Amino acid sequence: MIEARHLTKVFRHRKRGEIRAVDDVSFTCRPGSIYGLLGVNGAGKTTILRMLATLLQPTAGSASVAGLSVTDHPARVRARLGFLATSTALYGRLTARETIAYFGKLNDLSAEQITRRTEHLATELHMHDFLDRRVDTFSTGMKQKTSIARTLVHDPDVIIFDEPTLGLDVLAARTIIAFVRDCRDRGKTVIYSTHIMSEVEKLCDVIGVVHGGRLLAEGSHTELKERTGTSDMEEVFVRTIGAESAA
Amino acid sequence: MNLRHATTVYLKELKDSLRDRRTLVSMFVIPTLLMPVIFVAFGTVTTKLVRKVRTETPTVMLLGGEDSPKVRAALAAQPRLKIVPSADDFRTRISEKKLRAAVRIPDDFDRSLHEGRPATVTIYTYEGELRSGFAAGEIDRFFRDYREKLIQARLEERGVPPSLLKPFELTRQNVAPPEKVGGNLIGGIIPCVIILLAFSGAMYPAMDLAAGEKERGTMETLLCSPASHTEIVLGKFLMVLTASLATVVLSALSTVVTFGLGASLFAREAMASVARGAGGAAVRHALPSLHPGGFLLSLTMVLPVAILFSSVLFTISLFAKSYKEAQSYLSPLVIVVILPAMLATLPGVDLNATLACIPVLNVALLSKELVSGIFNWPYITLIFLSTSVYAAASLTWAVKMFNRESVLFRS
Ligand SMILES: Nc1ncnc2c1ncn2[C@@H]1O[C@H](COP(=O)(O)OP(=O)(O)OP(=O)(O)O)[C@@H](O)[C@H]1O
Ligand SMILES: [Mg+2]
Numbered sequence: 001m002i003e004a005r006h007l008t009k010v011f012r013h014r015k016r017g018e019i020r021a022v023d024d025v026s027f028t029c030r031p032g033s034i035y036g037l038l039g040v041n042g043a044g045k046t047t048i049l050r051m052l053a054t055l056l057q058p059t060a061g062s063a064s065v066a067g068l069s070v071t072d073h074p075a076r077v078r079a080r081l082g083f084l085a086t087s088t089a090l091y092g093r094l095t096a097r098e099t100i101a102y103f104g105k106l107n108d109l110s111a112e113q114i115t116r117r118t119e120h121l122a123t124e125l126h127m128h129d130f131l132d133r134r135v136d137t138f139s140t141g142m143k144q145k146t147s148i149a150r151t152l153v154h155d156p157d158v159i160i161f162d163e164p165t166l167g168l169d170v171l172a173a174r175t176i177i178a179f180v181r182d183c184r185d186r187g188k189t190v191i192y193s194t195h196i197m198s199e200v201e202k203l204c205d206v207i208g209v210v211h212g213g214r215l216l217a218e219g220s221h222t223e224l225k226e227r228t229g230t231s232d233m234e235e236v237f238v239r240t241i242g243a244e245s246a247a
Numbered sequence: 248m249n250l251r252h253a254t255t256v257y258l259k260e261l262k263d264s265l266r267d268r269r270t271l272v273s274m275f276v277i278p279t280l281l282m283p284v285i286f287v288a289f290g291t292v293t294t295k296l297v298r299k300v301r302t303e304t305p306t307v308m309l310l311g312g313e314d315s316p317k318v319r320a321a322l323a324a325q326p327r328l329k330i331v332p333s334a335d336d337f338r339t340r341i342s343e344k345k346l347r348a349a350v351r352i353p354d355d356f357d358r359s360l361h362e363g364r365p366a367t368v369t370i371y372t373y374e375g376e377l378r379s380g381f382a383a384g385e386i387d388r389f390f391r392d393y394r395e396k397l398i399q400a401r402l403e404e405r406g407v408p409p410s411l412l413k414p415f416e417l418t419r420q421n422v423a424p425p426e427k428v429g430g431n432l433i434g435g436i437i438p439c440v441i442i443l444l445a446f447s448g449a450m451y452p453a454m455d456l457a458a459g460e461k462e463r464g465t466m467e468t469l470l471c472s473p474a475s476h477t478e479i480v481l482g483k484f485l486m487v488l489t490a491s492l493a494t495v496v497l498s499a500l501s502t503v504v505t506f507g508l509g510a511s512l513f514a515r516e517a518m519a520s521v522a523r524g525a526g527g528a529a530v531r532h533a534l535p536s537l538h539p540g541g542f543l544l545s546l547t548m549v550l551p552v553a554i555l556f557s558s559v560l561f562t563i564s565l566f567a568k569s570y571k572e573a574q575s576y577l578s579p580l581v582i583v584v585i586l587p588a589m590l591a592t593l594p595g596v597d598l599n600a601t602l603a604c605i606p607v608l609n610v611a612l613l614s615k616e617l618v619s620g621i622f623n624w625p626y627i628t629l630i631f632l633s634t635s636v637y638a639a640a641s642l643t644w645a646v647k648m649f650n651r652e653s654v655l656f657r658s
Binding site for chain 1: 474
């Protein structure tokens with residue numbers, strides 16, 4: 001369960017002055033469902049997710065993850081959370097197994113638990129062929145799988161994906177999407193941020209349209225389509241943010 | 248604080264670094280090779296130069312003085328100079344280093360002396376050229392002796408005791424043990440080189456572990472783990488410090504080995520020169536030597552310096568968004584370290600209470616004394632304490648910056 005209440009983030013930038021990157025955003029994401037954050041570049045998606053992951057302090061408002069306040073118990077929140085950031089960056093000189101073990105240790109898993117989880121994830125993600133190879137020899141797809149395994153090593157209840165398909169080809173992207181769906185089916189609370197219309201349509205139970213740091217509309221894709229009177233997701237998006245600009 | 252997390256981060260960074268060729272070079276190869284190179288270069292050049300100058304009998308051209316057979320005979324009888332017959336192109340020959348020097352004896356020299364009229368002997372040299380200078384020195388010495396004898400003869404002639412012109416004698420004696428003489432030549436340079444290595448050893452990992460991790464995009468993932476920022480920064484800092492200390496320890500070991508081997512090698516050379524003449528002393532003094540206890544203590548003093556370097560480099564690198572940016576911030580800092588280290592090697596720059604509080608310079612100055620076997624305990628204490636305070640302050644700063652989101656997520 002993720003709850004955001006009036007989340008606001010203001011950055012102070014030397015040249016650009018005050019930037020209201022996130023402005024009074026509230027939403028709820030329940031276990032067993034995928035909440036999609038849809039927005040263009042600079043809309044504020046990453047900033048919202050970083051606040052949920054306790055990487056950034058909210059300027060105002062509050063948020064809780066699995067019932068824990070992100071400001072009061074940041075370490076405990078992080079222990080319940082898996083965060084797959086935009087870039088699937090990894091440590092090139094470590095093997096996939098070492099990478100998974102590193103994050104397992106940071107999540108206070110025992111050596112035995114790490115072995116068991118590594119085995120489980122490697123089987124599930126078909127990683128056995130390259131588990132003991134160094135990451136810098138991997139294809140993008142292999143890196144992607146390693147990133148996922150690393151994120152889920154501690155079997156978190158809440159999983160955050162920030163544009164996980166960015167820069168991936170169709171096949172690699174499909175693997176990710178299938179995997180995200182899998183997480184939901186196992187009862188996880190999933191947040192998925194993207195600017196790709198087709199992805200939210202296929203994947204998300206609830207879609208939040210973010211623009212200029214504000215949450216402009218929320219609902220399932222059918223609800224949003226009804227509200228804007230169109231069946232095309234791109235049109236839904238443009239009308240939603242256009243309505244705001246006009247108002 | 249959970250030390251297990253810090254240890255996990257540290258061990259991972261260690262493993263990661265040991266697999267990186269660039270770290271290996273800066274951590275192991277450079278510190279191991281630098282000292283032998285410095286030693287051999289210094290030792291060989293000074294030994295060779297001094298030996299060559301000492302063994303060579305300089306060729307000197309005698310100009311004029313055909314009507315002064317006395318002085319000519321005295322010059323020719325002098326074993327340290329090889330007199331060659333006069334030629335018009337002596338200037339070119341000196342410039343081309345075919346001739347070391349020339350000396351012109353004025354006309355009627357013998358008679359002028361006899362009659363007590365003033366006369367001037369001119370020496371032609373290649374100013375600044377070591378061997379020409381040496382030849383000129385010999386000519387100079389010859390004419391001083393010649394003049395001295397003349398004065399004595401005249402005084403005796405008039406019945407005046409020679410002590411009238413020389414009321415007292417002046418002699419000089421060296422009482423410093425050999426390592427003090429040597430220590431101030433190259434011994435003072437060695438701790439400075441080690442300080443520099445402590446810096447350069449920390450530099451690459453500092454860039455890689457802070458800016459590099461930010462640039463690769465793995466920092467965000469790491470920060471998302473339950474490990475606290477303080478635990479992460481501690482683990483990373485320890486790795487930077489490890490690299491810095493590894494270079495220090497390795498260069499120290501290589502110094503000891505080099506000195507052990509090199510000293511015996513060059514010592515034989517020096518002994519041979521001693522047998523040949525006064526040149527031996529010069530050779531022996533040019534040879535590097537270290538007081539072992541002082542060297543060990545100066546290494547201990549480098550420990551807080553390494554902490555200071557590691558945390559400062561790490562923190563500055565943290566501000567950078569990319570490896571390249573970090574490089575452009577950190578590279579100029581080398582000057583900030585080289586300058587005080589070089590200043591310390593200058594003769595005449597010695598410790599005082601103010602300098603003892605200037606980071607880097609204080610340890611460099613102290614090391615210069617330590618390797619010469621001088622133990623000034625109040626300064627040793629003051630410098631160790633002040634450097635430790637700087638180290639603690641810089642580490643605190645590193646932790647503080649690592650907890651600041653505007654530093655970690657700069658845009
Ligand atoms: N650390 C920061 N300091 C200052 N401004 C920031 C910082 N991080 C983000 N911003 C600004 O906040 C706004 C929202 O950025 P954010 O990264 O959250 O957008 P996004 O929706 O994730 O966009 P993208 O699709 O490009 O990833 C942008 O205007 C951005 O420039
Ligand atoms: Mg983003």
